[in-house]
Ligand SMILES: Nc1ncnc2c1ncn2[C@@H]1O[C@H](COP(=O)(O)OP(=O)(O)OP(=O)(O)O)[C@@H](O)[C@H]1O
């Protein structure tokens with residue numbers, strides 16, 4: 001992404017400094033993780049199951065506190081956060097509109113005032129006609145789009161995504177990958193994306209952070225070289241395949257170490 | 259980005275049904291008719307059998323009145339029995355309303371504070387497991403007004419299912435949604451209003467359906483216990499009174515009214531449940547396969 005270049009001169013958006021998380025005094029989910037998240041970048045956390053990817057995201061989201069180490073946000077950047085979970089996590093009793101309105105509603109923005117923003121957010125994920133539908137009337141991919149629209153409606157500086165497309169078929173996943181990239185390019189937000197797909201991580205990110213399990217830790221950071229536009233041509237390009245192999249090898253290494 | 263293919267139902271409806279769908283539609287239609295017709299048929303058959311038995315064996319009406327006799331008795335005693343029905347229904351509905359208020363309110367309180375729940379939930383259980391017939395005589399001794407006594411008895415029976423169901427419901431919140439509320443800095447009130455209350459609604463309505471029937475039972479049982487001291491004369495009181503006079507047809511007529519009231523309460527709560535949940539809850543939505 002072009003945004004990574006412009007961001008280098010400023011302080012990182014947030015920084016994990018030797019973050020350790022121990023559950024129940026026994027399970028070390030994360031061991032001394034250090035990471036800087038820069039403005040406007042697309043960063044992937046890649047690793048085998050149980051390496052602490054979700055734990056890291058929850059720590060960044062402020063849903064739990066590190067056992068040791070700390071997470072430092074750049075002055076004034078903390079509040080603007082959007083999250084997409086592995087499941088769409090929509091309120092089944094609310095329409096699509098009300099689900100997307102929720103973050104604004106919790107900040108005291110009324111329905112009328114929020115309408116334009118909610119509709120714009122729905123349009124940006126291609127769901128303009130579905131404001132009145134209930135989640136149960138949508139397909140899995142459409143529910144995920146609603147979840148993304150909800151995360152984007154507050155115009156967050158940082159978007160956290162925890163294996164958002166893991167449950168979807170490959171065609172839908174490719175489509176949503178394209179959509180997320182387009183959305184990020186348009187809104188210029190920073191994305192931290194958790195996945196255990198090598199191909200997805202290379203396709204999407206400027207930087208892939210490879211993690212290993214037991215205890216969860218960062219083993220390698222790999223910068224991805226890519227054209228300005230990542231599209232189907234990139235998906236089939238030899239450079240893409242080569243970088244996938246590099247990341248895949250790093251992942252194999254990480255798993256051998258564990 | 260393009261919109262996903264429109265799955266609008268209106269468009270689908272104008273297309274001809276395939277064989278599987280047509281068969282399913284036929285089956286659904288048959289089931290809808292059957293759901294009404296079969297119970298009516300069974301009731302009709304039972305009444306005919308009853309009538310036949312009474313006439314064929316010339317059973318005297320002071321032992322077993324025929325269905326015709328019961329209905330004519332109901333018409334004859336309408337003023338007395340309808341008045342009694344109103345008295346019983348008033349107790350029942352008041353008890354149900356109080357059960358909803360107190361049961362629901364306590365459940366909210368419990369969800370706000372684990373400490374309150376730990377302190378008071380055991381008492382709710384004790385109240386529930388102690389048979390009402392054994393507490394009722396005490397209540398009628400301590401409580402001056404018979405109406406208040408009846409109300410308390412019916413309420414004790416009805417409130418527990420609402421309390422326990424709603425407590426469970428308020429706690430069955432999707433964890434990820436809960437996290438989302440935390441991320442967006444929701445207040446305690448917002449969480450209760452926009453997350454816990456809707457999650458608990460299906461549970462609450464399930465509790466209400468049980469409580470509706472129980473409050474009628476509680477009211478009737480309390481009237482029996484109150485006996486002649488309950489001078490307000492509900493349906494159970496009329497049944498007792500008729501039994502002293504060996505007026506069997508009137509006992510049957512009163513029984514019929516109680517059963518009808520129970521069915522009406524059940525139907526009303528079921529309708530309420532359907533109305534509240536039909537748009538989104540798995541229990542109420544029609545599945546399209
Ligand atoms: N709340 C918790 N209590 C106890 N242990 C936990 C808790 N959450 C996570 N863990 C443990 O921490 C480790 C890391 O879990 P985490 O969910 O972060 O892994 P992950 O990388 O997201 O895995 P996956 O790809 O399967 O989602 C695991 O060993 C898990 O058992």
Ligand SMILES: [Mg+2]
Pocket residue numbers: 053054055162
């Ligand atoms: Mg995870």
